[in-house]
Amino acid sequence: MRLIIAEKPSLARAIADALPGRTQRRDGALEVGDTWVSWCLGHLLEPAPPDAYDPRYKQWRLDHLPIVPERWRLVPRHKARGQLKVLRDLLKRADSLVHAGDPDREGQLLVQEVIEHLGWRGPVARLLISDLNRPAVTRALAALQDNRRYQPLYEAARARSRADWLYGINLSRAWTLTGRQAGHDGVLSVGRVQTPVLGLVARRDIDIARFEPRPYHVLWADLTVAAGELRAWWQPGEHHPLDDQGRLLARAPAEALLARLPGAEGRLTRLDARRKRQSAPLPYSLSALQVDAARRHRFSAQQVLDVCQALYERHQLITYPRSDCRYLPEEHRAGMGTLLERAGAGDATLRDWLAGTDFTRRPRAFDDARVGAHHALAPTGKPFAPERLSPPEAAIYRLIARNVIAQFYPMLETREVKAEFTILDETFRAQGREILVAGWKPLFTSRDEAPPLPALTEGEPVTVTNADIDDKLTRPPEPFTDASLIKAMMNIARYVEEPAVKRTLRDTDGLGTEATRATIIETLLKRGYLVRQSGNLRATATGHALIQALPDAATRPERTALWEQRLRTIAEAEEAPGPFLDGLLADLRELLAAADAGRMRQALGETRGLGPTPKKPASGKPASGKPASKKAKASSRRRRSSQSGSSDMTGKSTRRGTRRTTRQGEDT
Structure with a gap:
C-alpha cells in the first residue's frame, strides 16, 4: 500500500x-x-x-x-x-x-x-x-523525486524552528521577569522578527513626534519658447542656505531673484530627450501583492493572505500563493494564452484586458533561471466567475490575473525630456514625459499623465512671462501602513545603518518570509504592541517601552535578516546547521546579560502615555496580556508557568473554510 x-x-x-x-x-x-x-x-x-x-x-x-x-x-x-x-x-x-x-x-x-x-x-x-x-x-x-534531495531544506527549517525557540523562550522570559521587577504585570514577548518589526514602527513614531517642520521656498517661472509655454523651477546654488535635499531655507534670495524675473530673457542651455521602453510589472509574489492590494483596496496583509489561501485551496483559481518569486517557468508560456482565455471567459473585465494581448510575445517574466521551489502567483485556468466569490476574492484575483495578462502587452514607450535654462545667470529646470505607446499602462491606471513639454531646441531663446514663490513646510515621515511596513520588511537594507551589513542584505529576502509577514503584523496587534489608527500602524506605550528596554541589537533588523541568509545557505547545502545555532547561543548569552530591571523601569516611566491604547478584545482581556480580574490573573500565571514561556512559539492559524489548520509560527 x-x-x-x-x-x-x-x-x-x-x-x-x-x-x-x-x-x-x-x-x-x-x-x-x-x-x-x-x-x-x-x-x-x-x-x-x-x-x-x-x-x-x-x-x-x-x-x-x-x-x-x-x-x-x-x-x-x-x-x-x-x-x-x-x-x-x-x-x-x-x-x-x-x-x-x-x-x-x-x-x-x-x-x-x-x-x-x-x-x-x-x-x-x-x-x-x-x-x-x-x-x-x-x-x-x-x-516524484527522492525526498533526500530536500534534506537541506528540512535542516534549514528545523534550524529555524530551534533558533526561534531558543531566542523567543529565553528573551521573553528574561524581559517578562525584569518587567515584573519594574512593575509591569504581563508577558513581554520577544521574537527575532516581531521585535525588529515593532522597532521599525516605534522609531518611525518617535521620528514623527520629534519632527519640527521647517519652512522652505520654491521659486518657479513660466517661460515662453518657440513651440509654446512651460514651467521651470529655480535651482539655487550651494552658496544659498539649503537642506540635505537641496531645498531653499531662506526666502530672501528667492525674493531678490523674483523681483528681477518679469520679462527676463534667457536660453535653453541643456536638453536631454530620451526614448524609453519599459516592460510590464512582473507577476506577483505574495508580499508584492500585499503591498499593491493595501494601496488599491485598503486590504490588510493578513486579509490578502487569507483571500489568497481561499482562492488557492477552496476555489482552485490561483497557484500556490506563499511565493517569494515573481517569475514563471518557461514551459508555462506556450499554454498561457489558452489558460488565460479560459479563465477570463466569464468576466467582462478580463475579456477587455485579454483583447489587447499578443501571445506570440516572449515576456521576460518567463525565466527558469529565476524560478526556485515555487513560481509567481498566476491563474490556474479554471473559469473565473466573480459572482461566486466575495468582493475581496474577486478583487485579488483580478490583480493576479492582470499582472500575468500584462506580460503579453506591448512595452510602454515614452519620451522623457529634461531641460535646463539659464536666465539672469541662474539655472532653471523643467522635465516632461510623453507617452508614445501606451502598451500595458492602461491596465494599471486611468490617471492622466502630466502634460509633456512643448518641442524644444537646445540654444533657443526663452522669455519669463510669470513667476512666483511657493512657501512650503517640510513634512514628517509618513506613519507605517500595512503596505509600507510589508515593503519595509521586503527591503530591509534601507533600515540598516552598518554599511557592510547593508551591502550584504541588499537584494536578499528581507525581514520575515512571504508566509509570515502578515502574521507578524497581526501578532503585534494582538499582543497590544501595535494598533491600527485610520489605516496607520502605531506603536503603543507597551510597545515603545519594550523597544527602549531591550538592547538595541535585539530591536533592529540586522540579526534576523542575516539569519535568513544563513538559513538559505543551509537550505542550499552550503553550510551545516551546527555553526549557525552555536553562533546564536553566543549572541543569546550576550543579550541575556543586558536584561536589567532598572532600564525597564526607566523605559516604562518614559513611555507612560506615549502611543495609543490598544482596544480590549471581546473577552475583556486587554491585548497587552494583563488579566482583567484577580481570578484571571491567577489563571494567567498558571497558564504561563505550564507553557513554553513565549507566545512567539504558539504558532499561527489561518482559516481554511470551516477548518482551522496550523503551521508553526515561523519567523514570529
Missing part, C-alpha cells in the same frame, strides 16, 4: 481526485485503489516546552537562563493526537511513502518531522504541488 501524506486536507483531496480510481472516504484519510492519501492539519507537532526537559523550568527564574535543550523533543499538539494516530496506523501498513508538504521550507519540515517522529525507516518520495487543478496535480504525481 502506498501512503501519501499531504500538508492539509484540501491538498489531500486534490491529490486523490487526480489518482485513477474511485475515491473512498476513511477516518482521516482517502482511499484510491492501492493508494491512501492522508494529511496533517498544519503542524501536528510542536517543540516541547521548557518544563518537558526539566520540571523546575515551570517556574520562571532568571538564573535558569539560557534554557538550552541537550536533545530536542517534539510533542503532539493538543488537537492533533487523533490525526497522528491515523498516520501511525497507516504507516504500519504502508510499503511506500510520499511526502506531499507544500513546496517551501516550512512545508518540508511540517510533514517530514511527522514521518521521523512516527519512526518510518523506509525511502520517501517527494511530491511538489503548486497548483491544485487536476492536470497540474497529475503532472506532479508523474514527476
